[in-house]
Amino acid sequence: MPFGVAFGVACSEAGLSVWQASGFSLFVFAGSAQFAAVEIVGDGGSVAAAVAAGLLLNVRSLAFGVVMASSLPEPRWKRALWSQLMIDESTAIGSAQDEVRWRRYGYLWGGLGIFVSWNLSTLVGSAGLSSAGDVVTDWGLDATIPAAFLALLWPRLSDPAQRRSAVLGAVVALALVPVAPPGVPIVAAALGVVAGWRRAAPPTADEGQPAPAGRLE
């Protein structure tokens, strides 16, 4: 799973140990939020900025919960355990089925499959590169990070409201880089939603639904 490897590489570039990298993939298990938080840590940002940026990216987990809640098993402890798998892909796979039994099955096995491959690939990425500065710049590895974020953003740009949010978010962040501590420009980019809010398209059937399956976002 290439995105997991890219996350592992980003962790070693940011100076995280293999244990820390694996801790993120095991206990956070939300791709783009992990990536954002580690990037901010690597830039010397504060704990608050790194956590806030990650959580803002994960507000959408609430929407996945709405889609899947009626399909998760009882009792409560099982629902608690299964909730850790609440990501874009497991929700997309589960919600594509009609019967509760199959929704459950798709969510669980889709989620577990990604959990395993995501964690193995994180390990490969973070153990494989002992961050030597020259290697990073000679091979252009520093450019893989903006490219990875761009790849995550790309499918969202086809929606006009999200596109406007993206543009305003980028502008706000760039304007703040020279004056704000590291990480703060990313958190402040949340203001970008204002641009998508106004004249937002009327709610469609798939609003609040997960992005199409394909990779851990």
Next chain:
Amino acid sequence: MTATVVLIGLALGTYALKSAVPLLVGGRELPEVLQRMANLLPAALLAALVVVSAVADDAKLVLDERVVGLGAAAVALACRAPFVVAVVVAAAATAAARLL
């Protein structure tokens, strides 16, 4: 150390967001404000992460070879290249630009 604290904070907060609806409120719809936020926030933050990781160097904005890599990645994505291809193309283009 910072990374470990971030890890713990983000893990707890993320789990709270993942489990809130299944454990606390059942399958009820979210308020529209939250639905819109959930839809728009990732685009705003991901775009900020793209530009900041491409042109920020501490508190300065610098245009260097990373931008060449980012442009190459954009072209690859526009051609419907998968994630891994876009990332490798970005690295290769940046490395090549540095050799010139």
